[in-house]
Amino acid sequence: MVRYVGKVETRKVDRLLTSAELDREQRHALQAFRERMDRTIMDANEMVLRAKLPEITPEVMTRMAVRIAELRAGYLAKALALVETPGVPPVAALDDLQRHRMAFEELREAFEAIERVIERGYTKVV
Missing domain, CATH: 1.10.287 (Helix Hairpins)
Structure with missing residues (x-):
């Protein structure tokens, strides 16, 4: 019987999967999400800045x-x-x-x- 002694550290890794890791449908969904988020960020900034800035x-x-x-x-x-x-x-x-x-x-x-x-x-x- 083999025993291992040591400490295991796990860290959360936040990253998007590469296109090789995703199938076509998932890539499409991810791209659509990114586009929606870009539009949401653009709309929010336009609305707030138009109201607040001279x-x-x-x-x-x-x-x-x-x-x-x-x-x-x-x-x-x-x-x-x-x-x-x-x-x-x-x-x-x-x-x-x-x-x-x-x-x-x-x-x-x-x-x-x-x-x-x-x-x-x-x-x-x-």
């Missing part, structure tokens, strides 16, 4: 891009000013620098999110 125009996007550039310039100017002062910068100056960085990064992320919803067709530029 009109997106090229002028709005330009103003946003300019504002992001201004925030970037302000952040970098604060950083460059800090290197002109010898020693450890005061905590208040570092807090101010961090506040400027966060404002720049947050608005930049928002701009990229707007670009994504336009690219995906959830909303349109008027």
Whole structure:
């Protein structure tokens, strides 16, 4: 009699089966499900974004891009000013620098999110 000693670990693996693992009917059902989910996601995003967002125009996007550039310039100017002062910068100056960085990064992320919803067709530029 052979005995095995050890520990067995099982992990849940979430994955879709490959086409080789599915028969034709299952592949068709899976494809139909994916298409329904894509349409549902598209419809939900269109409905919610249309209700929540103001009109997106090229002028709005330009103003946003300019504002992001201004925030970037302000952040970098604060950083460059800090290197002109010898020693450890005061905590208040570092807090101010961090506040400027966060404002720049947050608005930049928002701009990229707007670009994504336009690219995906959830909303349109008027």
